[in-house]
Amino acid sequence: MEQDIRSFLADTESIMHDILKLVQVHMPFHFLRNQFLPLVIKERINPEISFNHFTLDHFRKVDFMGVADQLLDAGLTISFHAPFMDLRPGAIDSEIRKATVGRLQQVFDLVPLFRPISVVCHASFDKRYYVSNEHEWLENSIETWKLFLTQAADMDTVIALENVYETDCHYLAMVLDAFTSPHICSCFDTGHFNVYSTTSLEEWIECLGARIGQVHIHDNNGLLDEHLPVGDGNFPFHAFFDMIRQRKLKPVMTLESHSEKQLWRMLDNIKAQNLFVG
Secondary structure, X not given: OHHHHHHHHHHHHHHHHHHHHHOEEEEEHHHHHHHHHHHHHHOOOOEEEEOOHHHHHHOXXXXXXXXXXXXXXXXXXXXXXXXXXXXXXXXXXXXXXXHHHHHHHHHHOOHHHHOOOOEEEEOOOOOOOOOOOHHHHHHHHHHHHHHHHHHHHHOOOOEEEEOXXXXXXXXXXXXXXXXXXXXXXXXXXXXXXXXXOXXXXXXXXXXXXXXXXXXXXXXXXXXXXXXXXXXXOOOOXXXXXXXXXXXXXXXXXXXXXXXXHHHHHHHHHHHHHOOOOO
């Protein structure tokens, strides 16, 4: 019996690590540096490092370099998650757009240190906010991402534009349509879709299609952006992954858990549901 239990635990741990090899894991920089770096390296967790205003203002270049060197020495795959709060890359007010570009530039300045495979940014279109200014928002957004696309190409990374409050894919698709570069794509966020979209999952996948280069995986019950583990809400993950496989898409996948406990439950649920099989 004891041997059976040890064998089961070993098999379970092996499956967990097999899943971890396939994904990025959300990790705020300050938590990574101050608490989780040894665990990340030991468990070979590929981090999607998120940055906010506090991180960018309070850590020095030497702090970032120290973490980057350890992650790269460990052979881990890194992705970035740029700040979201208060930033408006398509802002009508040029001073707000200037401040947004400045904050995003701080993240792109770190790309040569970490060499991330992608930088997740936010298109930040909200039809409740940009009432009657949709086309001006679109023009301004294109100009903003044009600035960073040159840098992304030079540094061999990809800008992945994430949906947040978008109720449909229309304006996000129009931003992407303005570019032919392989260095910009869509990051489809399952949890944000589940809360904010008023159009079907099929419409989103059909609309964005091959431009889906990254996926943020988390769950909720359609009311709040709870960042629950897969299966603890009502997002249709099996249908979603079927659509991805049918289109032969191979996006970067990020588990967006907001605690260590939820990460392990996320992995348990993914294993139990065989989501990455098929």
